[in-house]
Amino acid sequence: MSLALYGIGVSKGVAIGNVYIISHEPLEISEYCLSEEHLGEEVARFETALAVASEQLRHIRDRVPTDRTVDIAAFIDAHLLMLEDGLLTKAPIDLIYEHQCNAEWALKMQCENLVQRFEAIEDPYLQARKEDVKHVVTRIQRILRGSPDPTFDFAEANLANTIILADDLSPADTILMQHHGITAFATEYGGVTSHTAILARSLGIPAIVGLRRARPYIQPNEIVIVDGTRGVILANPDQRTLSDYRRQQKEDKSYRTGLIKTKSVPAKTLNGTPISLHVNIEFPEDMPAVERVGGQGIGLYRTEFLFMNRQEPPDEEEHLDAYKRVIQALKGKPVTIRTLDLGADKQVVDSRFHEGSIVTNPALGLRAVRLCLKEQQLFKPQLRAILRASALGKVQMMIPMVCELSEILQVKKIIAEIRTELRQKSLEFDPNMPFGIMVEVPAMAICTDLIVPYIDFLSIGTNDLIQYTLAIDRSDEAVNYLYNPSHPAVLRLIKMSLEAANKANKPISMCGEMASDSRYVRLLLGLGLRSFSVNPESYLEIKQIINDSNINGLKHFTKKILETNSQDDIAELLEAMNA
Ligand code: PEP
Ligand code: MG
Numbered sequence: 001m002s003l004a005l006y007g008i009g010v011s012k013g014v015a016i017g018n019v020y021i022i023s024h025e026p027l028e029i030s031e032y033c034l035s036e037e038h039l040g041e042e043v044a045r046f047e048t049a050l051a052v053a054s055e056q057l058r059h060i061r062d063r064v065p066t067d068r069t070v071d072i073a074a075f076i077d078a079h080l081l082m083l084e085d086g087l088l089t090k091a092p093i094d095l096i097y098e099h100q101c102n103a104e105w106a107l108k109m110q111c112e113n114l115v116q117r118f119e120a121i122e123d124p125y126l127q128a129r130k131e132d133v134k135h136v137v138t139r140i141q142r143i144l145r146g147s148p149d150p151t152f153d154f155a156e157a158n159l160a161n162t163i164i165l166a167d168d169l170s171p172a173d174t175i176l177m178q179h180h181g182i183t184a185f186a187t188e189y190g191g192v193t194s195h196t197a198i199l200a201r202s203l204g205i206p207a208i209v210g211l212r213r214a215r216p217y218i219q220p221n222e223i224v225i226v227d228g229t230r231g232v233i234l235a236n237p238d239q240r241t242l243s244d245y246r247r248q249q250k251e252d253k254s255y256r257t258g259l260i261k262t263k264s265v266p267a268k269t270l271n272g273t274p275i276s277l278h279v280n281i282e283f284p285e286d287m288p289a290v291e292r293v294g295g296q297g298i299g300l301y302r303t304e305f306l307f308m309n310r311q312e313p314p315d316e317e318e319h320l321d322a323y324k325r326v327i328q329a330l331k332g333k334p335v336t337i338r339t340l341d342l343g344a345d346k347q348v349v350d351s352r353f354h355e356g357s358i359v360t361n362p363a364l365g366l367r368a369v370r371l372c373l374k375e376q377q378l379f380k381p382q383l384r385a386i387l388r389a390s391a392l393g394k395v396q397m398m399i400p401m402v403c404e405l406s407e408i409l410q411v412k413k414i415i416a417e418i419r420t421e422l423r424q425k426s427l428e429f430d431p432n433m434p435f436g437i438m439v440e441v442p443a444m445a446i447c448t449d450l451i452v453p454y455i456d457f458l459s460i461g462t463n464d465l466i467q468y469t470l471a472i473d474r475s476d477e478a479v480n481y482l483y484n485p486s487h488p489a490v491l492r493l494i495k496m497s498l499e500a501a502n503k504a505n506k507p508i509s510m511c512g513e514m515a516s517d518s519r520y521v522r523l524l525l526g527l528g529l530r531s532f533s534v535n536p537e538s539y540l541e542i543k544q545i546i547n548d549s550n551i552n553g554l555k556h557f558t559k560k561i562l563e564t565n566s567q568d569d570i571a572e573l574l575e576a577m578n579a
Helices: 036-062 072-082 091-099 103-119 123-145 171-177 195-203 239-262 284-293 303-307 316-330 370-374 376-389 405-424 442-446 446-452 462-470 477-482 488-503 520-528 539-547 552-560 567-578
Strands: 003-006 007-010 014-022 162-166 184-187 207-209 223-227 232-235 277-282 298-302 335-338 393-401 435-439 457-460 509-510 531-534
Touching: 003 036, 007 195, 036 072, 036 091, 036 103, 036 123, 072 123, 091 488, 103 123, 162 223, 162 232, 171 195, 184 195, 195 207, 223 239, 239 539, 277 284, 277 539, 284 316, 298 303, 298 316, 298 531, 303 316, 316 335, 316 376, 335 520, 370 376, 370 405, 376 393, 376 405, 393 405, 393 457, 405 435, 405 446, 435 442, 442 446, 442 462, 442 488, 446 457, 446 488, 457 488, 462 488, 488 509, 488 520, 488 552, 520 552, 520 567, 531 539, 552 567
Parallel strands: 014 162, 162 184, 184 207, 277 298, 277 531, 298 335, 335 393, 393 435, 435 457, 457 509, 509 531
Antiparallel strands: 003 232, 007 207, 014 223, 223 232
16 A cells, blocks of 8 residues: 655655665663673674674775765774774773673763763864764674664665655765765655755755654655655555656656756846846855856855865865865856855764753854854864965855854954965965855844945845744754745845845845745845845756746735735735746
């Protein structure tokens, strides 16, 4: 019998294929006491498990694809080194003898000790190493328990043409999977604008989040249909359903192929208003997708992905190398490089195993520019590299999560110091490189008029603006029902910011996902937006809508929507506007 499970569709389209199930749930470890004569056997069991863990890791490392975006081999090498370190090889043996306990329990105790030590270190990179310890310990414990490793081993599994069903996927996991030819993602947790959902959209594959408790109902390897448009996953589909969806896949494909004709025409409304239409990217490797759609430039380059799945933060040269690759591929078109926005759901390493360490509201915490100003050793190499990149092409620098003027002034002060250093070293940079900020904290939308004298441009980040305005965690599916780009409060903030920037003659764009959503393009045009930055997969569709729109006819609807309280009425007005 076929079964339909409902979640939230976050990336449109249909995928049909075998499912690969991933679980990150921690192992339940219990303690049991051993008599003295069995302790030697327990130690031998532990040592065998260590050898098997090394063997597994070497096997994975040898099969790692050469991938320039993440240094996976170095990641695994670090785990291998831990397997040779007395803290993980000798200390648990001492604990087995001391407590007369099983090896799994001894490892658990030792892991807790090590995690505590890492937590006491101030350096966030060294602190993050505790995640590696937990990964290695879990691997040994699974071997000891004889439990199959359901955790995703990115290099071990052949994932081409499979559909991933997971409890949750961090952006770091999603990056590791992106070159494996996966056809869809489905997760039990996660929100519409979680970074994993954004990555799925930019890969152009269907995705569903919030499929609560789906895994018990779906067998590994079973054929499933993922309908990312309706947010439904169908397990064990009958022949009729399968052929219906195959037909739909064909129609989608021919619709997408049809859009290619808009590639060569400029983005311009029916009444002749030119619209600037840029692309959002995460990696230099995204550039072929930008070329495919004929992007006018990069409106948002999210550089934090350069920091994920690795041991050390990138140095200045590595930053510069990545930026050079983007600049070269752009052949004179502009790029807005956003400084790193780590924190909240974008952690350098997988942070799901943070037992005991509680960051109550990570999205309101030390994130983006706040983290950069605190940890300047992460920030300065990037600023230097962006400045040096500005000598090579049309580069703008953008700062995320700004919430008050002092942050802008502090960043500018550091930039001024770096400029002096670069001059002293005769390193080139563009002294007029535009400097801008993201409008993604409501305070900045409300105060755009006060901030514009200090910056050259702005870009509205609706993903966070909606999260902070409506007080809903963007990666929590439990409050997804409240995620609403057309909420009057959100629209009023956008309008306020657009008007203040226009009045001051400062360019303002939108790079949040709302700009990539076909349902809101006309509303945004009606609100006065003239510059969009969208994911590559949506680019041609958004251009088509712009080119089919007459701004004069939109103002009346926009005004009415701004004055409407009921969501049903807003939905009706939007439908009429888009008809
Ligand atoms: C946003 O918040 O809208 C945005 C573009 O930034 P990010 O999604 O990377 O937080
Ligand atoms: Mg943001």
